[in-house]
Amino acid sequence: MAGWQRPTRAPLVPDVGGSPAGATPGRAGPAAWATTLGHMTEGPSLPLAEHAVLAMLSERPAHGFAIARLTAPGGELGRIWHIPRPVVYRSIGRLLDAGLITPAAVESGRGPQRTIYTVTARGRQAAARWLDTPVEHVRDVRTQLLLKLALLDRAGRDPTDLLRRQRAVLEPIAAAIKAERPQGKGFDATLLAWRRASAAATLDFLDDIIQPGH
Numbered sequence: 001m002a003g004w005q006r007p008t009r010a011p012l013v014p015d016v017g018g019s020p021a022g023a024t025p026g027r028a029g030p031a032a033w034a035t036t037l038g039h040m041t042e043g044p045s046l047p048l049a050e051h052a053v054l055a056m057l058s059e060r061p062a063h064g065f066a067i068a069r070l071t072a073p074g075g076e077l078g079r080i081w082h083i084p085r086p087v088v089y090r091s092i093g094r095l096l097d098a099g100l101i102t103p104a105a106v107e108s109g110r111g112p113q114r115t116i117y118t119v120t121a122r123g124r125q126a127a128a129r130w131l132d133t134p135v136e137h138v139r140d141v142r143t144q145l146l147l148k149l150a151l152l153d154r155a156g157r158d159p160t161d162l163l164r165r166q167r168a169v170l171e172p173i174a175a176a177i178k179a180e181r182p183q184g185k186g187f188d189a190t191l192l193a194w195r196r197a198s199a200a201a202t203l204d205f206l207d208d209i210i211q212p213g214h
Helices: 048-059 064-070 085-097 121-131 138-154 160-179 187-209
Strands: 101-106 115-119
Touching: 048 064, 048 085, 048 115, 048 121, 048 138, 064 085, 085 101, 085 115, 115 121, 121 138, 138 160, 138 187, 160 187
Parallel strands: none
Antiparallel strands: 101 115
16 A cells, blocks of 8 residues: 555563553553463453554554554543553554554545554454453453443443453452451561452442443
8 A cells, every 4th residue: 555654663671560561550650561461262362552452443443643642641541551652553563463453544634644554354353352351350450441441431332241241250259369368467468458458349349330220
C-alpha cells in the first residue's frame, strides 16, 4: 500500500518489576515489560498491551497515535492502565506479524501520514475471547479486569455475564486466603491481613456492580 510504513519497533526495556508489557496502572511507575499472560486457554497468548491494542482496534479502525492518546496518563483508558506510546507502536508491529491486524488506509491531510489499522477475522475473534475471559488472580482486577470493563462499556456490551463468571473464579481463592494462618507474628501476618482484606473487597466490588436480577 502506497504510503504505508511498518511502525518502528521500540527498543526492549529491562523488566523493573512493574506492570505487564510496559503498561503502568494510572500514572504510577516507569514502563516495564513482563511475561506473557497465561490465563488464555485458547487463541494467541499475548502481553496485556497487545490484547488492549487489539481490543481497541476491534472497536473501529485507528492509527497508533489515536490509540496512544487513549492510553496516555490522562486518556480515557490511560487513567486505568497507562501504556507508553513506544509500547503501543511495538504492539502494533507484533500484531501485524501475528496476522491479527492489517493496514487499512493512510490518513490524508497536511500532518504526518499515519497508517490506519483494522483487525482481521482472527484478530476480532482473539479480542472477543480475551474480553470475555475472567482474570485468574485478585491482583489482576485493578488492572486487567477494569480495562476489560472499560472496553466493553465503550463497545456498548453488557458485562454482567463476565462479572458473574469472574466472581465464581475469585470466590474460592478468597475463601482459601481467608482460611490461611500466618506463619509468624511479623510481616507474614501483616501480608496475610492485606490479602484477606483485598480479596474480600474485590468480592464486594463485584457484588456492587453486578446488575440486580441477573
